Amino acid sequence: MRLIFLGPPGAGKGTQAKLLTERYGIPQLSTGDMLRTAVAQATEVGMRAKAVMDAGQLVSDEIVNEIVSDRIDSADCARGFILDGYPRTVPQAVALDRMLEEKGLKLDAVIELKVDEAALVRRMENRVTETVAAGGTVRSDDNPEAFRRRLQEYREKTAPLSEHYARTGRLKTVDGMADVHTVTAEIEKILA
Numbered sequence: 001m002r003l004i005f006l007g008p009p010g011a012g013k014g015t016q017a018k019l020l021t022e023r024y025g026i027p028q029l030s031t032g033d034m035l036r037t038a039v040a041q042a043t044e045v046g047m048r049a050k051a052v053m054d055a056g057q058l059v060s061d062e063i064v065n066e067i068v069s070d071r072i073d074s075a076d077c078a079r080g081f082i083l084d085g086y087p088r089t090v091p092q093a094v095a096l097d098r099m100l101e102e103k104g105l106k107l108d109a110v111i112e113l114k115v116d117e118a119a120l121v122r123r124m125e126n127r128v129t130e131t132v133a134a135g136g137t138v139r140s141d142d143n144p145e146a147f148r149r150r151l152q153e154y155r156e157k158t159a160p161l162s163e164h165y166a167r168t169g170r171l172k173t174v175d176g177m178a179d180v181h182t183v184t185a186e187i188e189k190i191l192a
């Protein structure tokens, strides 16, 4: 099972990907998480990505393409994977198509979570409140300014991907405004 989740920041891609990981026993490949790990470990990639991420902008296609290509080769991806936060630009989608073809792999579905923009800002604010209440560390890009920029990047660079996948008949759309379990049930219907 090889899946891609598309949707704006805060749409619930990570939440759904985690649930499906348990259901299908395949890993969630979140480029955001991988980049945050690289930043925390102060690797070369991490040091190049930090300022860009903090400003809510996209890291270069070259960096993320390489991270994903390497990750897909790991043994735990042999039965499949869920891509969460990648591809995020049309060139990344083209690179992914090429990468999968070279590795002899095929995508099973591209699932887009549709959510109202006003709800996204509220979700980000709730995530911050919950993290603080739990004594956790708030993501350095979960502030109004960086979040606005992330939404703008999404509109300009990621939203056109729906077209890319719709053209080839691979796109499925789910209402991301429904509660978490309803969204999961809708996704499972698509994958059944």
Ligand code: ADP
Residues within 6 Å of the ligand: 008, 009, 010, 031, 032, 033, 035, 052, 053, 054, 056, 057, 058, 059, 060, 061, 064, 084, 085, 086, 087, 088, 089, 092, 141, 150
């Ligand atoms: P979001 O909550 O916006 O979905 P993520 O955790 O997926 O956040 O990503 C956080 C940041 O990491 C992005 O704003 C961007 O800077 C960087 N990033 C993650 N995935 C990609 C990607 N595929 N291409 C470029 N930058 C990325």
